[in-house]
Amino acid sequence: MPPLIQTKKLCKVYKETGEVLEILRGVDFNMEKGSITVLTGASGSGKSTFLNLVGALDKPTSGDVVFNGENISGFSRRTLNRFHRRHLGFIFQFHHLLAEFSAFENIIMPARIDRRNLADSKNRADELLEVVGLADRKNHLPRELSGGERQRVALARALMNKPDLVIADEPSGNLDEKNAEILKSQILELSRHFGQSFLIATHDMQLAEIATQRYLVAHGNISNL
Ligand SMILES: Nc1ncnc2c1ncn2[C@@H]1O[C@H](COP(=O)(O)OP(=O)(O)O)[C@@H](O)[C@H]1O
Numbered sequence: 001m002p003p004l005i006q007t008k009k010l011c012k013v014y015k016e017t018g019e020v021l022e023i024l025r026g027v028d029f030n031m032e033k034g035s036i037t038v039l040t041g042a043s044g045s046g047k048s049t050f051l052n053l054v055g056a057l058d059k060p061t062s063g064d065v066v067f068n069g070e071n072i073s074g075f076s077r078r079t080l081n082r083f084h085r086r087h088l089g090f091i092f093q094f095h096h097l098l099a100e101f102s103a104f105e106n107i108i109m110p111a112r113i114d115r116r117n118l119a120d121s122k123n124r125a126d127e128l129l130e131v132v133g134l135a136d137r138k139n140h141l142p143r144e145l146s147g148g149e150r151q152r153v154a155l156a157r158a159l160m161n162k163p164d165l166v167i168a169d170e171p172s173g174n175l176d177e178k179n180a181e182i183l184k185s186q187i188l189e190l191s192r193h194f195g196q197s198f199l200i201a202t203h204d205m206q207l208a209e210i211a212t213q214r215y216l217v218a219h220g221n222i223s224n225l
């Protein structure tokens with residue numbers, strides 16, 4: 001099976017601050033479809049930088065990102081927007097939910113933006129509320145939810161458009177142990193039952209346990225653990 005993601009000689013250099021920071025130095029990396037791939041590494045090693053390049057939130061200094069056989073490095077802004085909507089889901093350390101919208105409305109948002117069929121989308125959003133155990137919180141606003149519940153809404157939202165890949169940057173970074181454990185088991189469940197692929201950067205060794213593939217980010221490179 002071809003890899004879901006392949007990076008070729010991926011380089012990222014930051015020059016904005018006057019000094020030259022070589023963060024990624026020619027990373028050749030493959031990620032398998034259906035895997036839970038976990039990146040660990042010291043703070044500042046370049047995990048977020050790498051995820052942002054793979055998720056096309058940022059452009060590499062040089063090198064390529066190939067997603068499902070397609071080189072996304074040359075995509076126009078418009079093609080990239082569509083690519084994000086259709087193929088990727090994101091979760092960050094902070095939930096980034098829209099404060100004025102309910103859990104249900106936040107979850108369904110990616111499908112509304114992609115102008116998907118409303119009835120199907122509503123069914124899918126309800127199904128995802130069940131999956132993350134929040135069916136009884138459907139109409140709650142983010143401020144009426146706990147931190148753990150908000151992050152589970154963010155997980156459901158990331159899955160709304162059935163993405164090929166969910167990219168998660170320190171998804172449990174803001175959670176207590178109990179809620180981190182719930183998030184971890186839901187990610188595992190989604191991987192096992194739906195074959196959902198996850199690319200996760202984390203400091204959380206408990207979360208790293210569910211990895212099917214583990215890598216260390218250090219010295220500008222990514223190596224197998
Ligand atoms: N926009 C930027 N401009 C300059 N330096 C940056 C920028 N973004 C990140 N860095 C630097 O790149 C390094 C890697 O950052 P990051 O990818 O966020 O690391 P990690 O996620 O592993 O903690 C850090 O030293 C950080 O300060």
Ligand SMILES: [Mg+2]
Binds near residue numbers: 047
């Ligand atoms: Mg980071």
